Amino acid sequence: xxxxxxxxxxxxxxxxxxxxxxxxxxxxxxxxxxxxxxxxxxxxxxxxxxxxxxxxxxxxxxxxxxxxxxxxxxxxxxxxxxxxxxxxxxxxxxxxxxxxxxxxxxxxxxxxxxxxxxxxxxxxxxxxxxxxxxxxxxxxxxxxxxxxxxxxxxxxxxxxxxxxxxxxxxxxxxxxxxxxxxxxxxxxxxxxxxxxxxxxxxxxxxxxxxxxxxxxxxxxxxxxxxxxxxxxxxxxxxxxxxxxxxxxxxxxxxxxxxxxxxxxxxxxxxxxxxxxxxxxxxxxxxxxxxxxxxxxxxxxxxxxxxxxxxxxxxxxxxxxxxxxxxxxxxxxxxxxxxxxxxxxxxxxxxxxxx
Amino acid sequence: xxxxxxxxxxxxxxxxxxxxxxxxxxxxxxxxxxxxxxxxxxxxxxxxxxxxxxxxxxxxxxxxxxxxxxxxxxxxxxxxxxxxxxxxxxxxxxxxxxxxxxxxxxxxxxxxxxxxxxxxxxxxxxxxxxxxxxxxxxxxxxxxxxxxxxxxxxxxxxxxxxxxxxxxxxxxxxxxxxxxxxxxxxxxxxxxxxxxxxxxxxxxxxxxxxxxxxxxxxxxxxxxxxxxxxxxxxxxxxxxxxxxxxxxxxxxxxxxxxxxxxxxxxxxxxxxxxxxxxxxxxxxxxxxxxxxxxxxxxxxxxxxxxxxxxxxxxxxxxxxxxxxxxxxxxxxxxxxxxxxxxxxxxxxxxxxxxxxxxxxxxxxxxxxxxxxxxxxxxxxxxxxxxxxxxxxxxxxxxxxxxxxxxxxxxxxxxxxxxxxxx
Numbered sequence: 001x002x003x004x005x006x007x008x009x010x011x012x013x014x015x016x017x018x019x020x021x022x023x024x025x026x027x028x029x030x031x032x033x034x035x036x037x038x039x040x041x042x043x044x045x046x047x048x049x050x051x052x053x054x055x056x057x058x059x060x061x062x063x064x065x066x067x068x069x070x071x072x073x074x075x076x077x078x079x080x081x082x083x084x085x086x087x088x089x090x091x092x093x094x095x096x097x098x099x100x101x102x103x104x105x106x107x108x109x110x111x112x113x114x115x116x117x118x119x120x121x122x123x124x125x126x127x128x129x130x131x132x133x134x135x136x137x138x139x140x141x142x143x144x145x146x147x148x149x150x151x152x153x154x155x156x157x158x159x160x161x162x163x164x165x166x167x168x169x170x171x172x173x174x175x176x177x178x179x180x181x182x183x184x185x186x187x188x189x190x191x192x193x194x195x196x197x198x199x200x201x202x203x204x205x206x207x208x209x210x211x212x213x214x215x216x217x218x219x220x221x222x223x224x225x226x227x228x229x230x231x232x233x234x235x236x237x238x239x240x241x242x243x244x245x246x247x248x249x250x251x252x253x254x255x256x257x258x259x260x261x262x263x264x265x266x267x268x269x270x271x272x273x274x275x276x277x278x279x280x281x282x283x284x285x286x287x288x289x290x291x292x293x294x295x296x297x298x299x300x301x302x303x304x305x306x307x308x309x310x311x312x313x314x315x316x317x318x319x320x321x322x323x324x325x326x327x328x329x330x331x332x333x334x335x336x337x338x339x340x341x342x343x344x345x346x347x348x349x350x351x352x353x354x
Numbered sequence: 355x356x357x358x359x360x361x362x363x364x365x366x367x368x369x370x371x372x373x374x375x376x377x378x379x380x381x382x383x384x385x386x387x388x389x390x391x392x393x394x395x396x397x398x399x400x401x402x403x404x405x406x407x408x409x410x411x412x413x414x415x416x417x418x419x420x421x422x423x424x425x426x427x428x429x430x431x432x433x434x435x436x437x438x439x440x441x442x443x444x445x446x447x448x449x450x451x452x453x454x455x456x457x458x459x460x461x462x463x464x465x466x467x468x469x470x471x472x473x474x475x476x477x478x479x480x481x482x483x484x485x486x487x488x489x490x491x492x493x494x495x496x497x498x499x500x501x502x503x504x505x506x507x508x509x510x511x512x513x514x515x516x517x518x519x520x521x522x523x524x525x526x527x528x529x530x531x532x533x534x535x536x537x538x539x540x541x542x543x544x545x546x547x548x549x550x551x552x553x554x555x556x557x558x559x560x561x562x563x564x565x566x567x568x569x570x571x572x573x574x575x576x577x578x579x580x581x582x583x584x585x586x587x588x589x590x591x592x593x594x595x596x597x598x599x600x601x602x603x604x605x606x607x608x609x610x611x612x613x614x615x616x617x618x619x620x621x622x623x624x625x626x627x628x629x630x631x632x633x634x635x636x637x638x639x640x641x642x643x644x645x646x647x648x649x650x651x652x653x654x655x656x657x658x659x660x661x662x663x664x665x666x667x668x669x670x671x672x673x674x675x676x677x678x679x680x681x682x683x684x685x686x687x688x689x690x691x692x693x694x695x696x697x698x699x700x701x702x703x704x705x706x707x708x709x710x711x712x713x714x715x716x717x718x719x720x721x722x723x724x725x726x727x728x729x730x731x732x733x734x735x736x737x738x739x740x741x742x743x744x745x746x747x748x749x750x751x752x753x754x755x756x757x758x759x760x761x762x763x764x765x766x767x768x769x770x771x772x773x774x775x776x
Contacts, residue, residue: 057472059450084737084744084767154611174608176751300608302747316444318740319468 052325058315074322078330082203085314085323090202091302092310092327096286098213099306103224104281111229111277112270115236116262130237137230144227145295149173152219172219176301178211179218214303220291228284232277239273240266275346279339286335307331404434404678407449407456409442411632411699418698419686426685432678450474453672457679461504461668463495467736467775469668470498476669477503478680484687487705495731496666504666505687508701510630511662511725512564514538514652518645520545520625532652535568535594542603545625552603554624555615558746560732561628563661565591567730568654573742573768574733581768584761590655592757599753606750620644630663631722635700648721662729664704702726737771 047062055070056062078089118129136144151157152172159169184190191197192207199206213221243266251261267274289308292298298305298313307327315324406423410416420436427434437456439445443465449455450469461469469475479485479502485493492506514532524544532538542552555561559573566572571587574580582588598604605624612618615627620641627633628651637644651660667683669676685691692703693711702723703712713720733742745764748755 058447058468059472059474060453061451083770084740088740088744154608171608171611174606174750176747299747299750301750302744316441316447317465318737319447319465319472 048325048328051321052329054322056321058319058321062321070322074326075330078323078326079202085320087203088302088305088310089307089327089330090200090204091208092305092307093202094204094209094211095213095217095303096288096306099217099221099224099288100282100285102213102221103228103285104278106221107225107228107232107281108274108277110225111232112236112274114229114233115240116266118233119237119240130233133233134230136227139227141227141290142294144223145291148219148223149295170215173216173296174300175215176299176303178208178214178303180210180212182215183212214300216296216300217304220288220295220304223291224285224288228281232281235273235277236270239270243269271346275343278342282338282342283335286331286338307334404432404458404675404682405456406434406436406682407439407442407445407459408436409460410438411635414635414699418695422686422691422694423682426682429685430678430681432675432682434682446474449670450672455670455672457670457673457675458682459668459670460507460665462665463663463732463734464739466496466503466666467498467734467738470503471736473671475503476671476673476676476679477501478669478676478683479503479505481680483684484705487689487707488687489704489706489726491662491726491729491731492664492704495664495734498734504668505683506704507665507667507687508692508695508704509662509664509726510632510702511722511729512561512628512630512660513648513650513721513725515619515627515629515633516647516649517545517619517622517625518647520550520622524625531649534652535565535654538652539598539601539603542598542626543601546603550622551605551610551624553598553626553628554605554607554610554612554618555628557606557608557750557752559742559749560661560663560746561615562591562595562749562752563730564628564651564659565594565654567659567661568651568656569594569659570654570656572730573764574735574738574772578735579772581765581772583765583768584758587656588761589758592752592761594654596752596757619646631700631702631719634719648719650721650725658728660725660729662726662731664731733768735772736775738768738775741767741771 051062052074053069053071054062054067055073056067060066077083077085079086114133117123118126118133120126123129153159154171154174156172158172162169192205192210196207196210197205201209247265247269248261251265256264287308288306289312292304292306292309293312296304298309308331311324311327311331314320314327406419408416408419410419416436416438423434423436426432442460443462446455446459446465446469450472455474461475466475470477477498479493479496482502482505485502485505488506489509492509493502496503496506516531524541526541526544530537530541532541538553545552559566563573566588569587569591571582571585571591573583575582595604607614607618607624610618610623612621612623615624615629616633616636617640618624619627619629619633620637622644637646650658653659667686669679669683673679687704689703689705689707689711692705692708693715695701696703696708696712697715700719702719703709709723713723732738741764744767745760748760748763752760
């Protein structure tokens with residue numbers, strides 16, 4: 001009896017001791033991550049936020065005493081200044097909006113289509129196709145950009161092929177015309193109506209906002225779809241393989257057609273993956289930088305300048321660090337807003353039962 | 355406390371997943387190059403050792419600068435290391451921000467104003483022993499607030515480069531070298547064939563500006579505070595170029611499948627180009643079989659005109675040994691050293707005392723050095739480089755653009771930049 005009590009007492013005391021040390025040990029174990037995140041994530045973000053509201057000129061620490069707080073000056077100059085800074089930012093947003101608008105739906109649809117194709121049980125050599133479709137994603141984006149520069153040069157392979165078909169191809173990477181403007185020019189519309197040309201948002205006329213991606217940007221759009229579809233195909237493939245055969249068979253017993261099974265059974269079950277793919281796509285396309293940096297440097301005619309690239313040139317080329325940081329934060333706000341909106345839309349559909 | 359503790363893992367998981375999303379969304383590749391990763395050059399040299407950061411045009415330049423710096427090291431006993439930057443302005447910016455920049459480096463006129471304004475550059479012009487020897491126009495290019503900030507490294511001017519085979523083929527002789535705009539248009543037309551345009555040069559102020567100078571126009575008035583872009587002279591220049599394009603005798607390099615004027619010229623897609631003396635080395639390396647000659651650009655309505663480009667040797671304000679750095683710069687800009695650089699990678703010496711030797715040694719490049727007499731430099735005011743790049747973007751579409759609208763928008767932007775720079 002006494003031994004029992006002693007054991008109990010010992011367990012109890014040990015128990016509370018262990019609990020106490022557990023918290024300490026927990027903090028100890030997460031400490032390296034907290035330090036790493038703090039050093040490489042939180043501190044740089046705080047620093048950039050400070051730079052975006054300061055007059056830091058790029059010399060010495062931004063936290064030094066000589067750097068002054070200038071409030072929202074950098075932001076207002078970008079959004080309401082009306083000068084070159086505003087025009088450049090407006091142009092960058094215009095370019096990137098078209099890029100996002102065309103890349104995200106295309107890559108999502110294409111990757112879903114590819115995933116369904118290679119998921120077919122009767123498909124021979126499906127692992128070959130999986131590898132082949134995934135291949136562009138594991139290749140360096142810089143290498144692919146350089147490859148595309150060659151393919152789409154004025155005398156490149158693409159134009160040679162078009163020439164063989166008696167089509168004279170455009171000078172892809174040197175053509176600043178917006179594709180919608182090109183189409184309208186074919187229909188005989190060379191100048192926009194006054195209501196569009198006379199009104200400007202962020203220093204860019206509405207007619208220019210509606211120009212569509214330039215021919216050069218269209219090539220980059222094509223490239224983005226080509227390189228990212230493989231990765232997203234893999235995500236869809238994993239989700240598809242998670243759907244058990246019984247579900248499909250049950251639907252078949254109900255006498256559904258293949259399209260009905262896809263539309264009312266498979267697609268709703270893939271909704272979380274669709275959300276992930278679209279979110280990743282949205283973030284990736286708003287942040288496009290390396291293709292621009294290695295490929296076009298923003299040309300021709302600034303039609304491939306994106307906010308991320310503009311942030312870089314404003315900081316490193318023009319020494320306008322506050323403006324560069326402000327662009328980065330506006331870009332961040334755009335991405336967050338878009339993601340939240342998208343989440344709302346997909347959830348809203350959920351309630352309707354899709 | 356306990357609720358906070360329980361919520362912590364959820365928050366952490368959320369943050370981690372957001373991070374993971376952000377991490378794998380950088381454009382699709384797993385190996386996206388992080389543009390900020392590039393090290394800031396050899397900036398961690400111990401005190402007493404000089405770090406030199408250059409933006410090199412190729413091995414010839416790297417080797418020549420390295421040899422010159424080594425020779426100086428052997429002479430003075432101060433060790434110095436030369437590093438080639440992959441992106442010079444970016445690496446220098448990182449160095450300035452970290453307070454640990456290289457000691458001596460190239461500075462272009464584009465970046466001079468920004469770095470001079472934020473105090474990154476050590477303005478050593480008044481301590482330079484050979485200061486009087488530099489060409490006046492070059493010194494002006496690197497003068498900020500009446501103070502010479504850095505010593506001109508070398509310079510180049512633009513001239514007309516002619517393919518002599520095409521020239522003879524078109525039945526043109528020595529007397530036909532164009533001296534006026536009309537003559538230039540005529541020879542360009544004579545040289546144009548089905549597979550070749552008469553003339554090609556890049557869609558940028560850095561080329562088209564020569565016509566503006568020849569018409570008597572320019573970007574900034576002599577007082578340095580007034581933009582004069584929307585002048586009738588500049589309009590005449592742009593309309594002249596538009597006319598050449600409409601006539602089909604001139605095309606931008608991109609339109610004939612080339613990256614720049616020299617490539618269009620070398621591949622035979624263009625019979626003439628407007629380029630600087632760097633084309634000599636480029637043709638020797640890439641198109642050694644193209645025979646050419648270099649002549650001065652034709653005169654416009656207001657006489658002769660061309661553009662000149664230059665870099666300088668900057669010394670960092672944060673340098674640990676500014677005196678040794680100054681000594682090195684004096685060595686690198688000395689007459690003998692500049693002639694060596696000229697023969698190694700084809701730049702023109704920035705000092706008057708080397709001009710004669712250069713003309714004797716490179717008679718075929720005489721037109722480049724004689725063009726210095728009537729050359730205009732690039733505007734150096736803070737923010738001017740951005741305006742020029744916007745101008746260039748508009749010049750790409752010049753063929754179908756309203757030239758006066760282009761000039762009006764550049765006028766507004768440049769005046770705003772000049773006002774902001776004070």
